[in-house]
Amino acid sequence: MSVVKHIQAAVNISLTKIFNQPFTEKDYQINQIKEDFKGDYSIVLFSLLKKTGLSPKELGDKLVDYLKRDYQNLFSGFELIKGFLNVEINDVFWLEILPAASNENFGSQQPSGRKSMVEYASPNTNKPLHLGHLRNIFLGWSVAEILKANGNEVFKTCIVNDRGIHICKSMIAWLRFGGGETPQSSGIKGDHLVGKYYVKFNEIYKAQIADLEQGGMSTPEAEKEAPIMLEAQQMLLDWETGKPDIIELWKKMNGWVYAGFDETYKQTGSDFDKTYYESETYLLGKEIVQMGLDKGVFYKKQDGSVWIDLTAEGLDEKLVLRKDGTSVYITQDIGLALQKYQQFGIDENIYVIGDEQNYHMKVLKLICQKLNIPNADNIFHLSYGMVELPSGKMKSREGTVVDADDMISEMISTAEKHTTALGKTAGFNEEELKALFHTLGLGAMKFYLLRVDPKKRMIFNPEESIDFHGFTGPFIQYTHARIKSIIRKAGEIPPLASCTQPLLPQEKTLAITIEQFPVVVQQSAAELNPSFLANYIYQLAKQFNSFYTDLSVLNAESEEKKILRLHFSVITAQVLKKGLNLLGISAPERM
RNA sequence: GGUCCGGUAGCUCAGCUGGAUAGAGCAUCAGCCUUCUAAGCUGAGGGUCAUUGGUUCGAAUCCAAUCCGGAUCACCA
Numbered sequence A: 001m002s003v004v005k006h007i008q009a010a011v012n013i014s015l016t017k018i019f020n021q022p023f024t025e026k027d028y029q030i031n032q033i034k035e036d037f038k039g040d041y042s043i044v045l046f047s048l049l050k051k052t053g054l055s056p057k058e059l060g061d062k063l064v065d066y067l068k069r070d071y072q073n074l075f076s077g078f079e080l081i082k083g084f085l086n087v088e089i090n091d092v093f094w095l096e097i098l099p100a101a102s103n104e105n106f107g108s109q110q111p112s113g114r115k116s117m118v119e120y121a122s123p124n125t126n127k128p129l130h131l132g133h134l135r136n137i138f139l140g141w142s143v144a145e146i147l148k149a150n151g152n153e154v155f156k157t158c159i160v161n162d163r164g165i166h167i168c169k170s171m172i173a174w175l176r177f178g179g180g181e182t183p184q185s186s187g188i189k190g191d192h193l194v195g196k197y198y199v200k201f202n203e204i205y206k207a208q209i210a211d212l213e214q215g216g217m218s219t220p221e222a223e224k225e226a227p228i229m230l231e232a233q234q235m236l237l238d239w240e241t242g243k244p245d246i247i248e249l250w251k252k253m254n255g256w257v258y259a260g261f262d263e264t265y266k267q268t269g270s271d272f273d274k275t276y277y278e279s280e281t282y283l284l285g286k287e288i289v290q291m292g293l294d295k296g297v298f299y300k301k302q303d304g305s306v307w308i309d310l311t312a313e314g315l316d317e318k319l320v321l322r323k324d325g326t327s328v329y330i331t332q333d334i335g336l337a338l339q340k341y342q343q344f345g346i347d348e349n350i351y352v353i354g355d356e357q358n359y360h361m362k363v364l365k366l367i368c369q370k371l372n373i374p375n376a377d378n379i380f381h382l383s384y385g386m387v388e389l390p391s392g393k394m395k396s397r398e399g400t401v402v403d404a405d406d407m408i409s410e411m412i413s414t415a416e417k418h419t420t421a422l423g424k425t426a427g428f429n430e431e432e433l434k435a436l437f438h439t440l441g442l443g444a445m446k447f448y449l450l451r452v453d454p455k456k457r458m459i460f461n462p463e464e465s466i467d468f469h470g471f472t473g474p475f476i477q478y479t480h481a482r483i484k485s486i487i488r489k490a491g492e493i494p495p496l497a498s499c500t501q502p503l504l505p506q507e508k509t510l511a512i513t514i515e516q517f518p519v520v521v522q523q524s525a526a527e528l529n530p531s532f533l534a535n536y537i538y539q540l541a542k543q544f545n546s547f548y549t550d551l552s553v554l555n556a557e558s559e560e561k562k563i564l565r566l567h568f569s570v571i572t573a574q575v576l577k578k579g580l581n582l583l584g585i586s587a588p589e590r591m
Numbered sequence B: 001g002g003u004c005c006g007g008u009a010g011c012u013c014a015g016c017u018g019g020a021u022a023g024a025g026c027a028u029c030a031g032c033c034u035u036c037u038a039a040g041c042u043g044a045g046g047g048u049c050a051u052u053g054g055u056u057c058g059a060a061u062c063c064a065a066u067c068c069g070g071a072u073c074a075c076c077a
Helices: A003-019 A046-052 A056-070 A091-102 A131-149 A165-177 A190-214 A219-225 A227-240 A244-268 A286-295 A329-344 A355-370 A404-422 A430-450 A473-490 A505-515 A517-526 A531-550 A559-582
Strands: A029-032 A041-044 A075-081 A084-089 A115-119 A153-160 A274-277 A306-309 A317-321 A348-354 A379-384
Touching: A003 A029, A003 A041, A003 A046, A003 A056, A003 A084, A003 A091, A046 A056, A056 A075, A056 A084, A084 A091, A091 A505, A091 A559, A115 A131, A115 A329, A131 A153, A131 A244, A131 A348, A131 A379, A131 A404, A131 A430, A131 A517, A131 A559, A153 A329, A165 A190, A165 A227, A165 A244, A190 A219, A190 A227, A190 A244, A219 A227, A227 A244, A244 A404, A274 A329, A286 A306, A286 A317, A286 A329, A317 A329, A317 A355, A329 A348, A329 A355, A348 A355, A355 A379, A404 A430, A430 A473, A430 A531, A473 A531, A473 A559, A505 A517, A505 A531, A505 A559, A517 A531, A517 A559, A531 A559
Parallel strands: A115 A153, A115 A348, A153 A274, A348 A379
Antiparallel strands: A029 A041, A041 A084, A075 A084, A306 A317
């Protein structure tokens, strides 16, 4: 039970006794106290004045009488300022937290029996991953870990968009202009190679449009008639009819892309329990449409197309099956939603997808609910904002897309530069150094992308790049490494004895923050928002650094304090490490 | 145009289930390494919380309107 809950219980019971009517924590608020005031937590009395008919002073005095009398173990001090009853928590209470916090499961919950699926990454196979994908991947991975910490069984999944006109564009360009180039022959990573031909396609396409316009054709007409586009469309038809040489080419080029993606995933430390391919799922959902028709959820227009009317929900009419009977994007999503449930028995189904699909996801959920797909109420869209450049959106046409692989290697070499400049890595062998640079580079990048509220779009400045000081991953990693250094020097750490000297402010601050860790983990899970955790571990690291500067651990003023501070150190390191890990970031022992 | 999201320091972001004097980092300036790793610590300057009105004892936070920015409203995915 958290400190706040203890305070609430004490206040509820006292108020109920005093006024002879029930009170709950909903009747008032408890805040952590601001720095300049004395005490640890503040009970805000204003909202109680009406119900009790007393002035802040009268109510405060009365409440203090009861709390003082009945809860002397919990409270060690009171101060009433205006309508704020500031309470100080007994040192004993904070000390009691330490053993529980030392447990390596601190912050995690008991198994909940809930099964969650987190779908993330979900790339197209026509070009390499970019910075936006990284935000997606880091979010998805982290949320999955956070849900695990909350006791859920989690399945990470990825739906690969491996079919459609976009991949045909790369294919046709490669066929016409590739000269048999392969990743092996060119030394280019597979996804980049395929991306190169996607770009090539667009160049040719643009040139052909210009030519046609020269010949007097209108722009829309030219866009339709450009030979290379016609070829790509023909190829899509051939793919759909299963023409062997097209299928073979498609498999070959997608294979290159997968090998490339796998390498990137490996670099980022992400993985999936189950990968779905659209080429295998795009036909799903047709039966469901029939079922929906029977139920009257959908209706058929005269031309044979099938629709759902969502105008009552404030949305539009939405097509779910074309007049020629083929499925559209949402059809397969409905099918896949059901399949996910059937295969994994999931209680909740989370989609990490950019906010440009907010509408689509709203529609998807509504349709699933209307069709009574099990647990459709627990379809959640973890919607995140675009990553933009100071100049605006990333545009592939203008070559301003920040490539994921470039970004990663740049971060790693920046980490190397910083580390080398500081010259603290005596005793590292080459392999350890390499691992360290990777840990720090990725840590900086992940933290940078995860510390921001997912739903907000964020601006990435390539010029200033990602920092290693201040509110960053390496700052926290550094704090962790410094603590570990102390612990190594301390040797065997004696168990916590009784503490006779009062807690110093720097010690108490740590205790208060550490105590909140499980609540933060729960909150991050409930809101599907890792940024809470990022902010939290930053705050803890900062507080520890002050503690570290102001107080000595190994040369503490007494043996008792030394042991106490060692325990604080061990626990802080553990919480920092666990917090970082939940963000997908490793905590180095030395740096 | 309809719907949805956002607007907080020069820049990037917290705070938004209403509470005390709106906080961090970066950048700028001034200090701190004979003592556990200075990727650190301490301090200073920097704000019309987009605007206006409303609700309230109390509003950055809730409501309404307006302005600005973005997304979306395909027989694309």
